[in-house]
Amino acid sequence: xxxxxxxxxxxxxxxxxxxxxxxxxxxxxxxxxxxxxxxxxxxxxxxxxxxxxxxxxxxxxxxxxxxxxxxxx
Amino acid sequence: xxxxxxxxxxxxxxxxxxxxxxxxxxxxxxxxxxxxxxxxxxxxxxxxxxxxxxxxxxxxxxxxxxxxxxxxx
Numbered sequence: 169x170x171x172x173x174x175x176x177x178x179x180x181x182x183x184x185x186x187x188x189x190x191x192x193x194x195x196x197x198x199x200x201x202x203x204x205x206x207x208x209x210x211x212x213x214x215x216x217x218x219x220x221x222x223x224x225x226x227x228x229x230x231x232x233x234x235x236x237x238x239x240x241x
Numbered sequence: 242x243x244x245x246x247x248x249x250x251x252x253x254x255x256x257x258x259x260x261x262x263x264x265x266x267x268x269x270x271x272x273x274x275x276x277x278x279x280x281x282x283x284x285x286x287x288x289x290x291x292x293x294x295x296x297x298x299x300x301x302x303x304x305x306x307x308x309x310x311x312x313x314x
Contacts, residue, residue: 233309
């Protein structure tokens with residue numbers, strides 16, 4: 169189901185962000201997005217857009233394909 | 242820039258769809274999306290959401306990571 173991908177994406181984003189010891193606030197600032205938006209994405213509550221996926225991948229210093237390899241693992 | 246990813250995604254989607262000889266109309270039907278929406282995505286005019294990226298990857302019988310490997314190539 170499509171909803172599941174939002175949950176898996178959010179969990180993976182949280183894992184990768186915390187592995188890099190970046191706070192939600194700092195991560196939001198790097199992405200130029202709101203902290204509450206990042207929080208909602210990490211909880212699978214937002215149907216994140218491709219432009220924002222790109223910002224988040226950039227903030228994690230990963231390609232989008234590398235980010236989704238982590239999501240799909 | 243984030244806009245570029247929409248253009249690259251659209252171009253790649255069109256290439257992969259036509260390589261599989263799927264018409265825009267059939268592709269839209271498989272994805273349960275409108276043909277005009279698919280057309281706009283292929284032209285880089287839509288900031289496609291993760292749920293719809295998942296539908297399109299499924300329709301191409303690819304993982305999202307595989308789809309973005311093609312986008313980033």
